[in-house]
Amino acid sequence: MKLSVRLLLGLCLAGASAHAQTSNIVNMPVTQRDYSKEGTNDYANLSNLTNGATHLLTRRTNTIGSPYADNRWLTAHVTLANKQALLPMLLKYDVLDRALLMRKAAPSQDSVELNDSKVASFVLDEPASALGPARQRRFRRFEEGPAARQRDYVEVLHEGRYALLKHYLKEIKREGFGGMYSNGAPTDEIEDASVxxxxxxxxxxxxxxxxLKALQTAAPALAEPLKAAAAAQKPRSEAGWGAVLDAADPAAK
Incomplete structure (x- = not known):
């Protein structure tokens, strides 16, 4: 009888211990890696730029509009602050959340948010389309901008003596109950406020x-070259105006 009681007591204690250990594991918070303590060479591996957690590309509830600079997954060439280039990857720039998202290799449909504290710039490969030939789009930090925005990315549409920059901005317009979703909830809209x-x-x-008039006013020294280039090229897009400035203000060789 005593042996049975001791055996039963031992099993109860073991079960309680196992339950406590399991509870500790379940409740243990996920530790995020501190990238500020990483050595430069550790960034050679792309996995060191991810936080290890999948980023869900879910639609914001009762919100219309896109938070991205470009909705497509485009091949990107990322350069770190130490001039090191990473292997090409599929990338999106989430302007609203100021985040870079990388798509995992097929067949996975998951995406990962990059820890971009070490990223200096990236180049997107724009495929050829009815709008124009294939080209590369360069993004870098907004170094010239106000202090609060210097970690944002700008697209460099032209760079010579002058630079034409596109600062991507997104804003949420609160509609309140004036606009309704199908479920009867108020609708918010993500609007493009880029400058x-x-x-x-x-x-x-x-x-x-x-x-033409705005660019001539901002760059009086280029007034005549801009006029001639615009007349010859008849720009109708960002890339077109970038090409006009390329002709009027060629990059130094």
């Missing part, structure tokens, strides 16, 4: 519209 800037050789930033 174009022309940076002068002296470093001055001037917000501009992509028109």
């Amino acid at each position: 174009y800037f022309l940076r002068s050789p002296e470093g001055t930033l001037t917000p501009v519209k992509l028109t």
Whole structure:
């Protein structure tokens, strides 16, 4: 009888211990890696730029519009602050959350948010389409911008003595109950609030519209070359105006 009681007591204690250990494992918070303590060479492996967690590309509840600079997964060439280039990857720039998202290799449909604290720039491969030939789109930090925005990315549409930059911005317009989703809830809309800037050789930033008059006003020294290039090329897109500036303000060789 005593042996049976001891055996039963031992089993109860073992079960309680196992339950406590299981509870500790389940409740243990996920530890995020501290990238500030990583050595430079550790970033040679792309996995060191991810936080190890899958990023769900879910649609925001009762929200219309896109948070991305481009909705497509485009091949990207990422360069780190130490000039090291990573292997090409499929990338999206989430402007609203100020995040870079990488798509995992097929057949996986998951995406991973990059820890971009070490990223300096990236180049997107734009495929040929009815809008124009294949080209590369370069993004870098908004170094000339206000302090609060210098970690944002800008697309460099032209760079010579002057630079034409597109600062991507997204805003959420709160509709309240004026606009309704099918479920009867109020609808919010993500709106594009991007701004174009022309940076002068002296470093001055001037917000501009992509028109001949606006660019001539921001860069008086280029007034005539801009007029001639615009007349010859008849630009109708961002890339077109970038090409006009390429002709009017060629990059130094």
